[in-house]
Amino acid sequence: MNYLPLFLDLTSKNILIVGGGEVAFNKITLLLKANAKVNVIAKDLCTDVENLLHENKITWISREFDSLFLKKMFLVIAATNDLKLNQYVFKLCNNRCLFVNVVDDKSKCSFIFPSIIDRSPIIISLSSGGTAPVLLRLLREKIESILPMKLGKVAKISGKWREVVKNSFNSLLARRRFWEKLFKGIFTEHILNENTEQATRILKNTLQEHTLLKGQISLVGAGPGDSGLLTLRGLQVLQQADVVLYDRLVSKDILNLIRRDAKRIYVGKRVGVKTISQEKIIKLLIFLARQGKRVVRLKGGDSFIFGRGGEEIEAAKNADIDFQIIPGITSxxxxxxxxxxxxxxxxxxxxxxxxxxxxxxxxxxxxxxxxxxxxxxxxxxxxxxxxxxxxxxxxxxxxxxxxxxxxxxxxxxxxxxxxxxxxxxxxxxxxxxxxxxxxxxxxxxxxxxxxxxxxxxxxxxxxxxxxxxxxxxx
Incomplete structure (x- = not known):
């Protein structure tokens, strides 16, 4: 990972733009959407930037750049045709550990602007680190096409009820199950169709159900190694897991597909090396499931081909625990x-x-x-x-x-x-x-x-x- 994606709160923060042309205007427009305080240094302003000045949306602080203007700035963008000035701005900001972006010069950027899909408050950012802009555009088109324009409204309404839900359930796990059940049902469709009252009624009814947490064991075959050979259903289950018990033969690429906040427990066995016994693995699976957690037993290849999957699922059945089996491509x-x-x-x-x-x-x-x-x-x-x-x-x-x-x-x-x-x-x-x-x-x-x-x-x-x-x- 060459860049760490971050979402910055720029509300009322001072941002400095060095340059007043069309390129600067594009950056200013994006920053204003994030409620930043935009300050401009430029000899001249293009028509679009000048219009923003007349509308009191930006501040034109100087025609000439001076290092004194870097004080109290949160981040800096250099968007001029003057290469020496851009270099000078970058050097000063870098020495002061100040975020800086020199437009169209990747070597002089401590941060870059990603491609953005805006469904506020849901924001998705995409980046290829400047290596494949055409591929990035194609990916963005695909993602844009599957995300409803009104998806942000679903998040806004849910946000209003977040504290109520938090006070209604004692555990994080219970709250997560509530939201998962809600979003997978008709609640989301009602909001997208402008039926807000019906959506709210469904939310209230779901809130009153207070169903007990019921654990489940999912046996998932990870395939022989290539993460592309993991089944779609296997990926879906990994994204829903609370705990994942995985073997030595599961590749790092597949482990990276597990939901980030899920707990991972290594239970791999190797010939000639003292490791956790099969009996302890089975006891751990049952113990975690009885806590109401969605437990995934992730195995290389297919669990039912020399994977002891039958023993583990038989134990789940004997313990009266719900289970499902997602086959994998055997080695x-x-x-x-x-x-x-x-x-x-x-x-x-x-x-x-x-x-x-x-x-x-x-x-x-x-x-x-x-x-x-x-x-x-x-x-x-x-x-x-x-x-x-x-x-x-x-x-x-x-x-x-x-x-x-x-x-x-x-x-x-x-x-x-x-x-x-x-x-x-x-x-x-x-x-x-x-x-x-x-x-x-x-x-x-x-x-x-x-x-x-x-x-x-x-x-x-x-x-x-x-x-x-x-x-x-x-």
Missing amino acids: AIGISAYTGIPLTHRKYSHGVVFITGHKYKNNFVNNFSILCNPFYTLVVYMGTLNAIEISEKLIMYGRLKSTPIAIISEGTTMNQKVIIGRLDEIKKIIHLIKTPSLLIIGEVVLFHEKLKWFNTNHSFNNIDNISNSIIKLI
Whole structure:
């Protein structure tokens, strides 16, 4: 983030504009909307600025700039054609830690003016930091089109009732639920249609309901890594969450999509590292939900594919807690797509089998006589765990040593790395890839070279050159 967006209260604050042309007029108009006290220094005033002077909306304090005029100014804007003067103004303001903007000179700005969507008191500001003004304009057009012009009136009426609502509910959580329920209902539509009396009646009735806070657990699959693969429904639930319990495999980009005031609790587990137990995670989920909170359990991939989602939702059901399940794109599906490896193909693979590299408890063992069938693609989650043992057993039960394999780490992200080899080469290449990783076994792996499209610089196909390539990459 190159700029921190701030909303400044400029009411009755002294702002200095150095310049009196059309560019200065545009800035003055914006500042007057914010109720600022605008002071102008300029040799001459253009017609529009002069009209503002005659209407007593601005003060023309001097024809020549002097550093004395910087006293008691909140911020300064230099909008002249005199480059030396602009430089001088910037230097003085910068030395005095005074906000300054030299128009059309990004290097001499301690703040910039964003593109503004005005639905007062709702204000939305957009900026590309001066890098992509055309893209910014297109984004603004899209946002303008979906925001009703009378949206500000909804905020104004709600603001009048804010203290009443605050006094009616003891907790912040209860107040938030009240407003969410109100805004999602017909209340907003009545205001937009100028039916203020009906909207007020709905507000009063909702205020009298005083329903008890009821907690909920939402199981959300975050997808394999790329934040663009998070489902729309998953995003909506993250924006409504009070608490989010997330795993190690959830990317930072997705965590940044969580509502800013929601509490985040890391409950990730890692092989060989002492972490929170599954039993404690389940107890924490239930404890938080019983406090009336909307709890999101955020997992990488899909929660029902080797994610223990079934155990957590079963516990919620047994505790009589409301729950919902939002599926995610499981790692096998997402990563195979991002590596150009079709998991099924009419000529080479009639099906696909998912297994995990973890060793099962309760004496459960994989049926390798089925897994070695060459007409099925085999995908191993946590692919580096016990990969050598799995490959040896597959070969023992008849899978060809030359069967193509792909080991992928950090799939669907810009750090995605793909190593292509043979089933009998796993010992040589397994240590060259980071964990966690996904292992794909089957003839369909050969499509990678032809269909690869994403981050192809991190793909290695020649086993003899993999080590050297990895060293160069690092």
